[in-house]
Amino acid sequence: MPEVSIFTQRFEVRGRDFTSAGRASTAVKEILKEIGIPPATVRRAAIAAYEAEMNVVLYARRGTLELQVSPAEIRLLVQDEGDGIPDIELAMQEGYSTASEEIREMGFGAGMGLPNIRKNSDEFRIESVVGQGTALDIRIRL
Amino acid sequence: MTLEQIRRILNCEVLNGNESLDLEVTSGCGADLMSDVLAFARPGTILLTGLTNVQAVRTADVADIRAIVFVRGKLPDRETIELAKARGIPLLATRLTMFEACGRLWAAGLRGDSDSEAAQDAGGVHLHTAV
Numbered sequence: 001m002p003e004v005s006i007f008t009q010r011f012e013v014r015g016r017d018f019t020s021a022g023r024a025s026t027a028v029k030e031i032l033k034e035i036g037i038p039p040a041t042v043r044r045a046a047i048a049a050y051e052a053e054m055n056v057v058l059y060a061r062r063g064t065l066e067l068q069v070s071p072a073e074i075r076l077l078v079q080d081e082g083d084g085i086p087d088i089e090l091a092m093q094e095g096y097s098t099a100s101e102e103i104r105e106m107g108f109g110a111g112m113g114l115p116n117i118r119k120n121s122d123e124f125r126i127e128s129v130v131g132q133g134t135a136l137d138i139r140i141r142l
Numbered sequence: 143m144t145l146e147q148i149r150r151i152l153n154c155e156v157l158n159g160n161e162s163l164d165l166e167v168t169s170g171c172g173a174d175l176m177s178d179v180l181a182f183a184r185p186g187t188i189l190l191t192g193l194t195n196v197q198a199v200r201t202a203d204v205a206d207i208r209a210i211v212f213v214r215g216k217l218p219d220r221e222t223i224e225l226a227k228a229r230g231i232p233l234l235a236t237r238l239t240m241f242e243a244c245g246r247l248w249a250a251g252l253r254g255d256s257d258s259e260a261a262q263d264a265g266g267v268h269l270h271t272a273v
Contacts, residue, residue: 019221022200026229029204039185043206047180050204054197104175107193107201112177119181 007035007069013056015082018106021057024065025050031067032074041140044120045074048138051113052078058103059083060133073122076138085128092118092126143167143252145209145232148188151246152211152236158223159209159232167208170252172244176201183207184255190243194218196225203229213240 009031011024029046037045049065056063060082068075085091092114099109118124123139146163149156156163167188173179174192183189185206191198194216202210209232212218217235218226226233236243248254 019196022197022204025204026200039206043185043204046204050200051177051180106195107174107176107191107197110175110177110181112175112181116177116181 005068005070005075007031008066010064010066013053013063013065013078013080015057015059015061015063015080017057021054022050025053028065028067028076032069035069037069037074037142041074041142045076045140048117048120048140049076049078051116052076052136052138054108055113055134056080056082058099058106058108063133071142073142074140076136076140078136078138079133080135081133084130084132084134085126086130088126088128143247143250145188145234147250148209148211148247148252149234151250152234152238152243154211154234154236157212157218157233157235158226159230162209162230162232165208165232167252169255170244170247171207171255172213172240174240179207180205182255187255188247188252190240190247192216192240194222196222198222199225199229199231199233202231207231209234211236211243213238213243 028049032042060080063080066077094115095111097109097111103109121138122141125137128134145165168186171183171187172190179201183205186208188209189207190211192214194212212235215237
């Protein structure tokens with residue numbers, strides 16, 4: 001049964017905006033800390049949020065990151081407008097990356113982003129339409 | 143191991159957090175790719191990296207990394223130092239290479255973040271390859 005969300009906040013994420021990249025995730029971390037979520041859970045949510053946010057910044061034109069907190073779970077919904085992912089199974093493999101040299105110089109493109117998100121979530125869904133964008137649904141139980 | 147000990151062992155300049163040198167770190171992690179840090183670093187670790195942009199500090203903040211040592215004499219820009227100040231993350235810088243810096247800290251007793259099983263399988267070396 002879907003849980004009633006007791007807290008929702010939505011953040012805009014801009015593609016290629018490397019200066020602001022990570023701000024939404026930092027805010028997510030602060031919010032979760034403030035409402036008293038245990039530190040280990042805050043860390044998992046913050047890492048998942050950050051990897052998802054960086055994917056939008058690095059690969060998409062723009063996107064949103066929505067944090068929902070209910071008594072049972074933390075949910076992160078990340079949607080972007082971008083090129084999408086042609087082969088999700090391949091993209092989920094550790095080490096697989098389509099990152100450019102520029103992205104690698106930023107310290108990303110290790111091919112660990114999506115696997116890291118999966119590792120830090122209890123439920124993870126990803127949908128992508130080539131030429132349109134990608135949507136992530138990340139759930140972490142409380 | 144405290145940040146002050148690390149400062150001395152690596153002959154570091156302190157770029158942020160002079161007042162926090164008594165902080166303890168429980169392990170060390172050396173990487174230039176931030177997703178590897180997010181995948182393998184444990185909370186309370188010290189990150190040694192050649193990546194000097196703002197994402198090094200964001201990554202440290204998100205992953206509860208205690209402090210950062212920039213290696214190879216590379217220095218971050220002002221924006222990165224300002225973010226570290228705002229987020230309370232000490233920044234140190236050494237002229238040593240990554241290999242030297244990690245080696246000296248290991249020799250002084252600091253250990254890595256490999257879990258014991260993985261470390262046994264790999265003889266202490268991370269077998270994970272990330273391109």
